[in-house]
Amino acid sequence: MPSTDSYDPEVLIRDLDENATENHVVDFLNSHFRELEDLENLNSTLVELKENEQSQNEKRIQTQAKTSKVLQQALDSFNVTVNELENLQATRMELEDALADHCSIVVSEKPIEDSENETLMKKLVKLQQQVDSLERSKQYLKVLVVADELSTKAKQLIEKSPQKSLVPYTQLAHLARNIKSNSKEAGHAVSHLDTYLQQCVDTLWEDMKNRLTKKFKQTLDAFNWPTPIKVPYPPNTTDKFSAFRKAFTELLLLQRPADVEEVSKPLESKNSKEDNVLLPPLLPMQIMVEPLIVRFRYHFDSKRPTNRIDKPEWYFSHVITTIREHSPFLTGAVQAIVDDAGFEKYHAKNEFIRCLLVAVTRKLNNSVPTLLNSPQIFSHTVFETLQFDQTLRELHMYTPPGQDEWGGCVEVFTGKKEWFKAWLKVEKTFAEARYNEIMHSEDVWEMVDEEFPDDEYKPTKSAAKLINLLELVTSRYKLLPLFHNRIRFLIAIQAELLVTYSKRIDSAVDSFGNLSYSIVRAVPNVAATDITGVEGLKRLCRWLSSAGFVSRTIKEWGEDSFFLELWHEVTVRAARNTGNTGNTGNIGAAAHNTGASPLPSPTSSISSTEQGQVTSSVNVDGAITVDEGTVFDDPAELFDNICERIQSLIVKNVSREFFNGLKAYVKKNNWSRSDIYNNDFTRQQIPKLNNQSKDTTSQSTIELSPELYTPLSDLAHSLTFLSNNLPDRIFKHIYKDVSKELEDYLWDRILMKKHFSEMGGCQFEVDMEKGLFTIGKRWIRKPENYFRRLKDACILLTLPANHSKIESKSDDKSQQRTLSQVISMLSDDELEPIAIPKMLENFGVYHLTPKEAIDVIERRVDS
Structure with missing residues (x-):
């Protein structure tokens, strides 16, 4: 069984006396020699101490004399006790012999419930247990006496010197810790002792806090708190600030962790190696906020007109105003006190806000059951809460002490899944x-x-x-x-x-x-x-x-x-x-x-x-x-997919309307005749639109086919509407797709279905150049580039036959571009296929494949 010296009250008291002596010396030096000038009083102090020492020596001599007498008496008593022990030893030997004689009888006896018939062995065991119980009770009582003395001493010192009162408080906390740990190691429980000691520690802490709180509130009353303290401070408040600073600092002395194992460590040391850990609230700040919370509840938790469930912005605004009014005092005087006390991790303003938000979150929690029955007010309240949180974050840079982020008061609504x-x-x-x-x-x-x-x-x-x-x-x-x-x-x-x-x-x-x-x-x-x-x-x-x-x-x-x-x-x-x-x-x-x-x-x-x-x-x-x-x-x-579908429908719609109006034009069968619209062009010069001057005053004897007037007008009307109602890039994309639809339709329904004379080709070229291509010039710089196949086909359809007589100012090379030359080139089996596109380019045909060029040439009646 482990020794009980570790929790012997006498040992503990001796240790406490040594600590008290050391503390007394430190306090004496600090009280007599605060500044360098105090060293001038050193001689007088030494004389006083020597006189005190002489007096103590005299007392010591007297005490030694008394002690010698007491020791002599104790020695005599000891000798008497030794003689008695020797007699007891002889008696024990006799008892052992008697016990040996009765041993067989003791073993053979059956258990008897009657206490009068108990064996000697059982009686001895019972007596030993009683002795042990009395010893434990004695130690128990000693611990209680020590705990009571420490508690009383701390209460006596709290008024005069809160710093000194922490010494017995700390000792009491250590005593409670040691009793708890040693009782477990000993293998038995000291009934309720550890619990009682912890209660003593807690009760003492509460008593100390209450006394210091009373002093602190008196300093607040001197400032007429919670009236905002404006900056600069009046000159007559110096003494008030000194008292406030002292009371604030004394309360911070009680700012200790709940775990008694760390009771002697400052709070900042406890969390020095931990990041993003919420720090406990400061005691003086909680006291400062108490009247503000009372005022908040008076206005917003009672039956006052200001307590309206549909006006959460009222109490949010009240809190913001309160923070703004007290911020100068908090960030100035209070922050300096907190820093000097060693609580650098705390920001006074943030701590003030945190304590004040207790009332806000309580108000929100109490309002939720009512809000759930009023959806519109519920939504409004959450929105105002978010705005309030944002104001605290951005305007007041608020984060809870010890943490990097803040969830906000809105956590009242988001923290519970149902809400x-x-x-x-x-x-x-x-x-x-x-x-x-x-x-x-x-x-x-x-x-x-x-x-x-x-x-x-x-x-x-x-x-x-x-x-x-x-x-x-x-x-x-x-x-x-x-x-x-x-x-x-x-x-x-x-x-x-x-x-x-x-x-x-x-x-x-x-x-x-x-x-x-x-x-x-x-x-x-x-x-x-x-x-x-x-x-x-x-x-x-x-x-x-x-x-x-x-x-x-x-x-x-x-x-x-x-x-x-x-x-x-x-x-x-x-x-x-x-x-x-x-x-x-x-x-x-x-x-x-x-x-x-x-x-x-x-x-x-x-x-x-x-x-x-x-x-x-x-x-x-x-x-x-x-x-x-x-x-x-x-x-x-x-x-985007819907846009593509709609654009496709627009293209089809515009194209279909044009195709419906183009029926008469498609039904024309006079493309192969030399006289179109009662004009005989075999006796007239055939103008070449692709070679003519860009002079807009030049006149052509060939006019636009009348069958195109209506469809081209409808097409222009549709395109104009689209250009006025769609973004330019979208319109150009649609115009390109419409052009492709129209080109394919004209290619399949006219070019590949009809037969053309040279004059018919010229008429088709006029219809394209003056009609279809011209429609897009309002929006497209070169709309003919969207009809490149038709443009190339017009060149082939208007090539003169070999016997045609051309009256033109063109050079000899251009006069040699005839239909027969194209036919000869395309039918030349010895010509490399790769060379055909190059030959077509010489005729101005850039975008038709050789097969497409052959298909167009085959539509010529004179091919």
């Missing part, structure tokens, strides 16, 4: 209601009355309002500090609204396409003008502008720092959780078809959807690299 879901549901319901209101308005597809650059989409009212709604939703969750909360808003509200809007446009486009190209035209309640001509283009352009505007806007959002941070977090989490080394698929189409959100999962464990969304990789050294992208890539792709 966060309720808030998310409120915001989603509001957003959906607003969206339905937008889409059910009569002017849903009307263009907005605002000016936009020519190279950008001009949105419809529904698209503009949708973007405004999405921006409002962003403002609701943008200030949330945690990623998983922000991403849930993005997915549950914004992504769903984008998908819903894209489906609405897609559905309208599908209906338009079905009506436009249905074999059965008789559709009830649908006029033909609604899907044809400019009216049909108007509907398509509005859908295109809506989709294009939304796509461009969310792409710009994706490059915003806020959404880039979301994307980075999504990709990093995906790489960490799945080890994804590449893009496993695009979920945009899946979301479009199945209704799934084209955005990553908000959970910390990345879902399969998120795996399909992100593109990230893990390097050999474990570093995660994030590929370029944004959270809106897939939603933007949905709208």
Whole structure:
């Protein structure tokens, strides 16, 4: 069994006396020699000490004499005791002999319950147990006496010298710790002693705190606290500040950790090796905030008119005002006291805010049950809370002492899953209601009355309002500090609204396409003008502008720092959780078809959807690299696909209208005649448009075919409308596609179906040069470059036959370009195939293949 000396009260008291002596010497020197000038009193002090020493020596001599007498008496008593022990030894020997005689009897006896018949062995064991119990009780009582003495001593010193009162307090804490550890090592429990001692420590600490708190409150009352203390301080407040500083510092002496093992360590030492650990609140700051909290509760927790559930901004504004008014005093005088006391990790203003926020979070927690029944007020309260948190972060640079980040008061709502879901549901319901209101308005597809650059989409009212709604939703969750909360808003509200809007446009486009190209035209309640001509283009352009505007806007959002941070977090989490080394698929189409959100999962464990969304990789050294992208890539792709569909419909619509008007022109059968429109060109000069001067005053004897007037007019009208309602780049892209459709149609329906004389070729060339090509000159510098095949075909169709007489100022080389030469070249079997395109270029034909050139030549009646 281990020795009990380690928790012997006499040993502990001896150690405490040595410590007390050392402390007394230090206190004496500090009290008599505070400054260098005090050394002048050294001689007088030495004389005084020597006199004191002489007096003590006399007392010591007297004490020694008394002690010698007492020791002699003790020695005599000892000798008597030794004699008694010798007699007892002889008696013990006799008892051993008697015990040996009765040993067999003791062993053979059966247990008897009656105490009078107990054997001697049992009686001795019982007596030994009683002796041990009495010894433990004696030690127990000694510990209680020591604990009471230390507690009393600390209480006596707390008023005069709080610093000295910590000595017995610390000793009591060590005593409690030693008793607790030694009782466990001894293998038995000292009944409730360790618990009682810890209660003594706690009670003593509370008593010391209460006494110092009373003194501190008196200094605050001298300042008329909580009235803000303005800077500069009045000159008559010097004594008040000194008393305040002393009381504040004394309270900081009690700023000790709860663990008694570290009771002697300053708080800053405890956390010196720990980062981002929330520090406990400072006692004096808690006391300073108490009257402010009382005032807060008086105004906002009672039945006062200021306590309105629908006006959370009132108490937020009150707190901000309170912080602003007290900031000069906190950052100046109070911060200096905190730093001098060795609590450099504390920022007085932040500590003040933290203590004040206790009232705010209590108010919010108490308000939630009522807010859950008032969705609009609930949403407003959360929004105001986010604004309040942002003000504390940005204006007052607030972070809790010891931590790098602050979750904000909004954690009241986001910290509990049920409350966060309720808030998310409120915001989603509001957003959906607003969206339905937008889409059910009569002017849903009307263009907005605002000016936009020519190279950008001009949105419809529904698209503009949708973007405004999405921006409002962003403002609701943008200030949330945690990623998983922000991403849930993005997915549950914004992504769903984008998908819903894209489906609405897609559905309208599908209906338009079905009506436009249905074999059965008789559709009830649908006029033909609604899907044809400019009216049909108007509907398509509005859908295109809506989709294009939304796509461009969310792409710009994706490059915003806020959404880039979301994307980075999504990709990093995906790489960490799945080890994804590449893009496993695009979920945009899946979301479009199945209704799934084209955005990553908000959970910390990345879902399969998120795996399909992100593109990230893990390097050999474990570093995660994030590929370029944004959270809106897939939603933007949905709208881009819709834009492509609508552009395709516009091209088909414009082309179809032109083709319908071109029926008479296609039915013409006089291309092979030499007299067209009652003009005999065999006796006239045939002008060459491709060689003529650019002088606009030159006149040609060949006029535009009258069958082209109407279709060209309709085409010009459609293109003009498109150019006025679409961005320049989109219009040029559509014009290019329309040109390709028209070129293919004219190639297949006229060039490859009709036979042309030289005059017929010239007429076709005039129709193209003066008609079709001229339409686009308003927007395209060289529109003929979009009809290169037709342009080359016109050259071949207008080549003179071998017997034609040409009256021209052209050189001899150009006079030799005849139809017979082209035919001879194309039919020359000895000519290398690679040389044919070069030969065609000599005739001005650059974009036709040899086969296409042969097909055109074969349409000449004189070939």
